[in-house]
Amino acid sequence: MSMQVKKVKPLDIPKKGGFLSYVKSEYMLYLLMVPGLLYFIIFKYIPMYGVSIAFQNYNIFNPENSTWIGFDNFSKLISQVGFQRALYNNIIISIQKLIIGFPIPIILSLMINEINSRYYKKFVQTSVILPNFVSWVVINGLMFALFSPSMGGIREIANIIGYAGDLPNLLTDKDSFQAVIVWSHVWKNAGMGTIVYLAALMGIDGQLYEAAVMDGAGRWRQLIHITLPCLKSTIIVLLMFRVGEVMYAGFDQIFAITNPMVNSVADIIDTFVYRVGLENKQFALATAAGLFQSVIGLMLVLITNAIAKKTDPESSMI
Amino acid sequence: MKKTRAEKAGMIINGLLLLLITFITIYPFWHVLMYSISNSQAASSGGLFFIPRELDLLGYRMVLKQPQLYIAYWNTIARTGVGTLISVILTAMLAYPLSLPRLRGRRFLCIAIFFTMLFNGGMIPTYILINDLHMIDTFWALVLPNAMTAYNLFIMRNYFQSIPASLEESARIDGANPITILFRIVIPISTPTLAAVGMFYGVTNWNAYLDGVLYINSNSLQILQVYLRNLFSSAGSGAVLSGVQGISETSKVTEETLKMVTISISVIPILVIYPYIQKYYTTGITTGAVKG
Numbered sequence: 001m002s003m004q005v006k007k008v009k010p011l012d013i014p015k016k017g018g019f020l021s022y023v024k025s026e027y028m029l030y031l032l033m034v035p036g037l038l039y040f041i042i043f044k045y046i047p048m049y050g051v052s053i054a055f056q057n058y059n060i061f062n063p064e065n066s067t068w069i070g071f072d073n074f075s076k077l078i079s080q081v082g083f084q085r086a087l088y089n090n091i092i093i094s095i096q097k098l099i100i101g102f103p104i105p106i107i108l109s110l111m112i113n114e115i116n117s118r119y120y121k122k123f124v125q126t127s128v129i130l131p132n133f134v135s136w137v138v139i140n141g142l143m144f145a146l147f148s149p150s151m152g153g154i155r156e157i158a159n160i161i162g163y164a165g166d167l168p169n170l171l172t173d174k175d176s177f178q179a180v181i182v183w184s185h186v187w188k189n190a191g192m193g194t195i196v197y198l199a200a201l202m203g204i205d206g207q208l209y210e211a212a213v214m215d216g217a218g219r220w221r222q223l224i225h226i227t228l229p230c231l232k233s234t235i236i237v238l239l240m241f242r243v244g245e246v247m248y249a250g251f252d253q254i255f256a257i258t259n260p261m262v263n264s265v266a267d268i269i270d271t272f273v274y275r276v277g278l279e280n281k282q283f284a285l286a287t288a289a290g291l292f293q294s295v296i297g298l299m300l301v302l303i304t305n306a307i308a309k310k311t312d313p314e315s316s317m318i
Numbered sequence: 319m320k321k322t323r324a325e326k327a328g329m330i331i332n333g334l335l336l337l338l339i340t341f342i343t344i345y346p347f348w349h350v351l352m353y354s355i356s357n358s359q360a361a362s363s364g365g366l367f368f369i370p371r372e373l374d375l376l377g378y379r380m381v382l383k384q385p386q387l388y389i390a391y392w393n394t395i396a397r398t399g400v401g402t403l404i405s406v407i408l409t410a411m412l413a414y415p416l417s418l419p420r421l422r423g424r425r426f427l428c429i430a431i432f433f434t435m436l437f438n439g440g441m442i443p444t445y446i447l448i449n450d451l452h453m454i455d456t457f458w459a460l461v462l463p464n465a466m467t468a469y470n471l472f473i474m475r476n477y478f479q480s481i482p483a484s485l486e487e488s489a490r491i492d493g494a495n496p497i498t499i500l501f502r503i504v505i506p507i508s509t510p511t512l513a514a515v516g517m518f519y520g521v522t523n524w525n526a527y528l529d530g531v532l533y534i535n536s537n538s539l540q541i542l543q544v545y546l547r548n549l550f551s552s553a554g555s556g557a558v559l560s561g562v563q564g565i566s567e568t569s570k571v572t573e574e575t576l577k578m579v580t581i582s583i584s585v586i587p588i589l590v591i592y593p594y595i596q597k598y599y600t601t602g603i604t605t606g607a608v609k610g
Binding site: 019022023026028029030031032033035036037039040042043044045046047048049050051053108111112114115116120123124126127128129130131133134135136137138140141142143144145146148150151152153155156157159187191195199218219244251252255256259270273274277278283286287290291293294295297298301302 | 325328329332333335336339340342343344346347349350353361362363364365366367408409411412414415416418420421422427430431434436437438439440441442443444445446447462463464465466471495496497500521524525526527528531532543544546547549550551574577578580581584585588589592593596599600
């Protein structure tokens with residue numbers, strides 16, 4: 001018996017020997033990691049090194065002949081009207097998505113949490129998460145079916161509310177397109193956020209509510225003094241993620257639903273990068289735009305994380 | 319617990335509001351499905367569709383004769399199947415060693431992987447890489463570039479960390495090596511998390527279209543989402559539709575019906591499957607607290 005115990009012990013205390021002898025004894029663990037690590041090196045880290053072409057006069061046909069030109073691409077970029085417009089749209093769209101899209105899942109989860117019937121609760125939950133499972137291309141098709149002035153469902157809705165005039169085509173109208181972007185984003189993603197908050201709500205100790213009821217607190221007071229404080233950490237973490245994404249206004253979405261008519265309000269940094277880089281083959285300039293985007297994005301994440309760490313140490317990400 | 323009248327009224331209003339929200343999320347799908355099985359002429363006046371107008375499956379008969387639809391469907395199924403399998407295996411193989419406190423260099427590797435969530439090379443350097451690897455216009459361009467995400471990796475690692483160490487230790491005493499332990503012990507007891515991560519990868523693969531636009535040029539590798547996108551883009555829809563109308567009996571079926579049929583054909587599998595996979599999805603999100 002005691003012999004066996006002695007045999008077990010060296011297993012959980014790392015040997016004090018050199019790194020090489022350690023690797024030798026645990027080589028199988030490292031072997032397991034080889035394919036995954038290769039993936040991250042090749043597909044994530046090599047492109048990170050690849051951003052160096054933003055500082056070059058990159059020659060597509062003969063990359064070896066590229067010369068270093070410092071920040072020239074960036075100054076060229078900043079002075080370009082097209083880029084300024086893309087940056088502006090990018091930030092405006094992101095901020096609208098944040099302001100409108102962020103509170104809705106919180107409100108929805110609180111509403112769903114108030115339902116007493118288990119079946120109805122399940123039904124609502126299952127429904128609101130449905131749009132999360134389809135692609136932006138499909139959503140583009142759904143919006144066409146609903147908003148097309150000629151054959152869309154919108155005609156009858158207009159009739160119901162007593163509007164008989166001409167209907168604008170929301171999908172090709174500059175004045176409405178950003179609203180289409182923001183609300184379709186909410187429609188697709190609110191369900192997912194709702195599920196996260198519902199999980200957090202489920203984790204709240206029921207005794208807290210019982211005690212509050214004893215003290216005579218109504219539903220509203222329970223919400224303010226128990227539910228919201230318990231959700232605080234989840235809210236801060238998700239808010240942080242969203243603020244960090246402000247530079248990414250939703251390429252997947254906008255690339256799927258955009259059209260030439262609305263370019264001036266829907267062109268964001270990613271669509272700019274796609275057009276300049278892959279359509280016009282100005283690789284260096286497009287890479288500079290992409291690098292500008294990801295550096296600011298990274299800074300935003302680090303700043304929000306630092307703020308979160310100060311206000312609530314539990315909710316910091318790093 | 320007794321309820322005041324105001325509380326009861328609040329409950330009813332809340333229930334009705336949620337009913338309205340549910341309607342807003344479900345109706346667009348219902349609309350398209352009902353439109354797709356309606357008679358083209360009867361449907362062309364538009365409006366809301368709660369039931370089909372003059373049930374008519376001619377649109378389906380025409381769209382289903384399209385060879386390119388089958389090619390695109392098959393490519394999507396293939397990339398989803400192969401892609402998800404590769405992704406789950408790679409993720410588990412990397413997550414397991416990273417879940418063990420005895421692994422040296424663990425902290426460094428986790429930070430290096432976490433960093434890929436915060437910063438990336440962007441579209442153009444990635445495109446240049448795929449091009450240099452000679453993967454443009456190959457099936458692998460749909461599978462490998464997004465094979466893993468740090469997020470899914472950490473979900474799996476967090477779950478593996480919660481497995482009692484004693485289980486693994488007893489296997490080691492019996493002489494099992496880490497590879498055997500992973501595949502014979504750790505993976506079999508982690509099926510719910512594996513399923514959740516598999517669903518994440520699967521849904522992402524099924525719905526992805528940017529890689530199909532960026533890296534694929536030939537029709538034989540076209541995926542369903544790109545097929546659909548072309549149908550709805552002003553430049554591409556003519557080509558797709560003339561393909562359909564070429565085989566059509568007459569022009570009795572409108573463009574709109576053909577579009578609605580094609581969307582329906584692409585979302586029906588998801589509408590059927592998602593209520594079942596939804597619960598794995600939920601466990602995935604709720605165990606997904608990321609800590610670097």
